[in-house]
Amino acid sequence: MRSVAVIGSGPTGIYFLKALLESEIKFNITLFEQAAALGTGTPYCPTVNSKQMLANISSIEIPNLLETYCTWLHKLHGSELEIYEISKENITERGFYPRILLGKYFQEQLIEIIKLLIAKGHKINIQNNSFVRDVDYLNEKFELRVHSYNFIKQILTYDHVVMATGHYYDKAIDAGNLMASPWPYKKLNKIRNCKVGILGTSLSAIDAFVAVAHNNGSFIENETGELAYNLNPNVSQLDITMMSRKGILPEADFFCPLPYEPLEIFTEELVQNFIHHCQSDLLDETFHLFKLQLLYSDPDYAASISLEALDLQQFNTAYFSPRINHDPFVWAADNLRTTQLNYNDKKTVQWRYAILRMHETFGLIVPHLTLEDLERFNSLIKPIFVDDYASVPHQSIKRILAAHKAGILNIKKLPEDYVIGNPADEGFIAIKGEDFKENFDYLIDATGNKPLSDTDFPFQSIST
Structure with a gap:
């Protein structure tokens, strides 16, 4: 029986395992996952994302697993849907729902796929809480160096390796009130009743805005469907500024036929x-x-x-x-x-x-x-x-407009020469450039550009 290592149990790994259901060849499969729980992947993990953060992919866009996302949602109990502020009668194949709910769908589909693989004669070994540190190809075999949370180190060999490592965000370079990304979302909980800067105006930046706004207030929909934002009683100084080179917002998700119709010329x-x-x-x-x-x-x-x-x-x-x-x-x-x-x-x-x-x-x-x-x-x-x-769910645009109407959200265009720094002996972050100067209590980098180290930030000591 040939062996295969699948590194990562998120959507990429899940779709590979689903494809193996059609294989006549039986495999000895080892599924490696660095997290404790299988199946969600970083973008849909409940320890990384809050329930307010929306996935910008709908059921009609997700390739089928054992059942469609929309079908799975309809099977959930009403009380479970209420946790995510979803009513069963409003579920559609083009709707957008919380990231962590999509993660739960992937997780349950993975469990059922594993059961089917075992029933078809494949062997499954699951190694969660495990980091694959290196992959080498020696003597027609793949050699994996694996570390686990209990400090066990292994060198394992396989006939095949599938790299399904997916999304990455840097956890190591947060520096006090300068945050390298909006994830995990719990680190944003300390941002309350203050001035916040967010680098970026697109998907990740909207995630950061939603998390901060939720910690300081609530979005309420009135009878006509208009969304409003209300600050918590103990919050009076929340001020969020989203910034990008163009100073624009993404557009709302637009209707189009799915699956894609064929192109007539650009083939x-x-x-x-x-x-x-x-x-x-x-x-x-x-x-x-x-x-x-x-x-x-x-x-x-x-x-x-x-x-x-x-x-x-x-x-x-x-x-x-x-x-x-x-x-x-x-x-x-x-x-x-x-x-x-x-x-x-x-x-x-x-x-x-x-x-x-x-x-x-x-x-x-x-x-x-x-x-x-x-x-x-x-x-x-x-x-x-x-x-x-990367057009965004309509609900995301509604939240942005409600927050702006409430006076707590602005968008600014960054100059090409901007720099980020800590003014000497001051407790805030400053951004300066030609005709641009802003000070923030917290600054979140939601651009999606992964710095390699602290020195890759345009971070320096600057005077105000």
Whole structure:
């Protein structure tokens, strides 16, 4: 019986194990997990995320395991759903629900998949609380060095290894009132009744905002469905500022057909052909094909931005400038109203849908780009794909608007030259740059950029 090590028991590991259910070959499987509990993965773990943090993936987008997420949710008892402020009659396949609830779904699906694997003749060995420190390939075998919480060290060999380690966040570099990430969420509990800065305005930053806002008050929905934010009685000085290079918010999740409809022009076959025959102009040729697809999918949008005449830099500007040139909260409110109407009418914004469908195929060219074009790709077209893909649940936008209306949330644009530091003998964090100066009691880095060490922060002693 051939052996296989699966490193990580989150969604990636779970989908691999599900695929093994179709295998005629029987395996001796060892499942390694660094946490005590199996199945949730970091983004959906209850010790890392609060129940207020929403997953930005809906049931219709999640590849099926043994049952759909929506089906599983409907099977939960009403009292359990109440814990997450969910009513069974409002559960839909396009709804967004708390991250830790999605983690519980993955966890229960994993348990059932393991039972089926055993019934089919596979052997399963589970090693939780275990860290795989290194993987080496020696004498046609994979050698794993494994450490566990009880200080036992092992060297184990396997025929196959599946790396399903997934999401990573750095736990080691928090420095007092400077936090390297919003996770685990419990470390944010001490942030109360003070001035808070959040680096970032997208998914992770919204998680940080939600956690801090929940610790200092509550979101209440009135009879008309409008959300309001009320501070706790002992809180009077909460002030949250979210900051990013563009100073914009992500857009609300938009309605589109799922699974994806096929693209008419920007096909994988044509992109692969470019990869094989284009050399120095690979990025520009692929972008030209990208524009042809946008023109076909949404000619009105293409005409409104004069798409045919735009190069990569100009298209990036055309994509982002409407939001950059508007108040972020006004834009968010208008965008939310539009997307809610589109959901009700099942109407798709075709240019956004085209970009959404093109992002993975466009990414095929990345390993073949010159260093110069890779830099252009990362700075000009990748941010568009990320922004389009990372639209957020409508509830997240409602919370942002409610907090701003309550006077406790602002958004600011960071200058290119900003630095972060502790003023001498002061107990706060300062951010300074050209025409920019802010002091915070706490600063949370929610940009998703993982520093390698303390020195990789733009952190220095600065004067105010």
